[in-house]
Amino acid sequence: MKPSIPKGTRDFGPAEMQKREYIFNIIKTNFKLFGYMPLETPSMENITTLTGKYGEEGDQLIFKILNSRIHESNKKEELKKEFDLSLEKSRNSELLTEKALRYDLTVPFARYVVMNHHSLTYPFKRYQIQPVWRADKPQKGRYREFYQCDADVIGSNSLINELELLAMMDKSFAELNIPVLIKFNNRKVLSGIAEVLNASDKIIDITVAIDKLDKIGKEGVVKELQEKGINETAIKQLEPLIDLSGSNTDKVTVLKTFLVNSEIGKKGIEEIEFLLNHLSTIAIKHVTVELDITLARGLNYYTGTIFEAKANAGTFTPSILGGGRYDDLTGIFGLKGLSGVGISFGIDRIYDVMHELNLFPESINKVSTTKLLLTNFGESEQVHCIGLAAKLRANGINTEIYPDNAKMKKQFEYADKKQIPFVAVIGSNEIANNTVMLKNMTSGAQEEVNFEALLIRMKGVKD
């Protein structure tokens, strides 16, 4: 039977891995440049750590792991009894499964902070790059296993953290060469709007409706608001927000009037203004930053600034980054009063965007990182090649020796298929001369060179 892999999962072969590592390296380098420190948490968490943190729908998407003592038992009746018992005890079948695969990196981070609270130095800045698992229906751009790349700082209220995150996004997307629109908003502004309208349970309905302005027009928005049960007075009040347009400053002016009687709303505007006033300080060079009051982000732990980034070109519409400030993330594990803010790069989607827009640099658009293949003409030549390979590798040159004494054609085909840029042909003449016949696989040019010349040419090949 031909083997296969589970739905919604993927193998990453060498060509994809080079490109993925290219993305990871840029993001990781920037995380470190901004002072974030690495953390890894286990793939498995106790189910009690995860459940109740992602809403009812999220709970359904957590992959649970069968207890080992159950699958160690071979006796059918025992299994059944244990299973029955577990069903009696709990709908979560805790005797059957106590562990689950992590669903995101945020909850494990909060769990880590609470467990290590007394040994951490605050503000604690950590980054984390690991896969997460979701039992979602697989479809294009949605996988059951995918990587998250998170950076969070916890234990500081300062908006400097938001500014630094914006600077880090700008630098990272500039280096990845992706045109990006960063939308931001503030949950306090949304709370303020709800307060003014006296409709705090309807704020998501309101933002969703206003967000459709481009698609369904103002009449459509009003109709949808009516359908969602927003009363006519409130809809009338909302008009300036439905019509909201212009520059970030224009929008702030309208919001200030709208929220003049809401304390929380005014606090939100103050935070937004701080960020807007300092966009020039952090000297945003690459991304576009836009205030968007329809941005809400689903997760209910956000309490201040929220971010979302999308590619500003191509046909790819899902967001490639999300994040925001949470005032009480660790509260779910009993540790109150730690405010934090963080972002999460969606590496799989960033890959898809870069693939569509052809943004990977030429030098990594290849299968192999090997720079030079040494040919194999038989046992005595091999001995020479092994010594030569050692000297090249000691100089940092990725080098292969073709392992078998195969026909020249086959050895060249190997280099060609692996996109190895140079082949060194080494026969008895070259050994006698202490040279190699160096063939450029792109141009086809050949030249006989000594070791020093070979090394110079190899150091000139881009990584």
Next chain:
Amino acid sequence: MKPSIPKGTRDFGPAEMQKREYIFNIIKTNFKLFGYMPLETPSMENITTLTGKYGEEGDQLIFKILNSRIHESNKKEELKKEFDLSLEKSRNSELLTEKALRYDLTVPFARYVVMNHHSLTYPFKRYQIQPVWRADKPQKGRYREFYQCDADVIGSNSLINELELLAMMDKSFAELNIPVLIKFNNRKVLSGIAEVLNASDKIIDITVAIDKLDKIGKEGVVKELQEKGINETAIKQLEPLIDLSGSNTDKVTVLKTFLVNSEIGKKGIEEIEFLLNHLSTIAIKHVTVELDITLARGLNYYTGTIFEAKANAGTFTPSILGGGRYDDLTGIFGLKGLSGVGISFGIDRIYDVMHELNLFPESINKVSTTKLLLTNFGESEQVHCIGLAAKLRANGINTEIYPDNAKMKKQFEYADKKQIPFVAVIGSNEIANNTVMLKNMTSGAQEEVNFEALLIRMKGVKD
């Protein structure tokens, strides 16, 4: 309730992560220097891919994942019915679980090769660095989640591959600075010994018994052989192997006599001699390489050379690397005739050895990779600091700004606890002079420097 993590799993905080990444980077760099290309496979495999590949004991240690459609159902009775049905159908409860966490990287690699056979270029050299999961009883040095670092070349019979692997181990362990003894053997020699003794089902018992010579003496070995049902003639015949000692060449001489009538045994000796003759060719510099006929390695897919490495110092005895040649790994998935050879670095154990022997370089023995902290004296100073930080980061200097306008003492404590080597104090005087007051946190020395001088000093701090 204070949160916890599952037994046998670990969080890796910043200090551990630096050290782990130091190890990963050395191994990965060497994998690339020798022409291995990266591969990643999904954490989850279909259960049918994994079962039956690791022996009966191994099968028991595979972590199974509950099907999502089961935990999506909330109805107790439905769950029970489905579970009963699954038990009827199969002892593996395939309706309950179809997916499992990978147990090693070798079987997923074989599965990948079979699935992608027609698009791969052979010999196919891949490396893979990913976690694996085993439902083992957790104990010191044995975890339920741990990383493997594998390099394999498949599709070549040449012993050059074994030589290159030895060269790669030597270079890697030299760079890690771990004193290492690499034991090697050949499965064909073991088959030959079994053939000579006419005891092919007892070869593991025999190697296990001989291996105890140092501990229980020759009499003890003979007693154990008797207990295992080896007859007296065979034990008499085995004497030269029980007494085997001296140099690698001495051992080969004895083996040649012992195996003179075994074709497979003689083939094994030939392979061993090829490797020994070329140890000088690959110029082994760091590790000790020793032929050990008691080395058998449990996995039954090995058919030629086998390797095992242990730290040659300290109290840590488990192996830190294993590997060998397999003539038919992909045969389990229906693709015959592909010979391969590979090794697996045990990163968690390498970490433990390096920790015990204090082998990590001083520069990575710290919590943070930040080189410089900029102080925060309030809003106008912040603006200046943000600009300065951007310039430093553009030059590759890992830089933090203390996010809050806290007391100086607190800001210095932060740098101290995170082991950040330099703090730049930036007040109104420094801003007016366009300088910073640079404090060396180790020596306590302070000096006022301009940007150029600051940059030179920061570039001098080791990564």
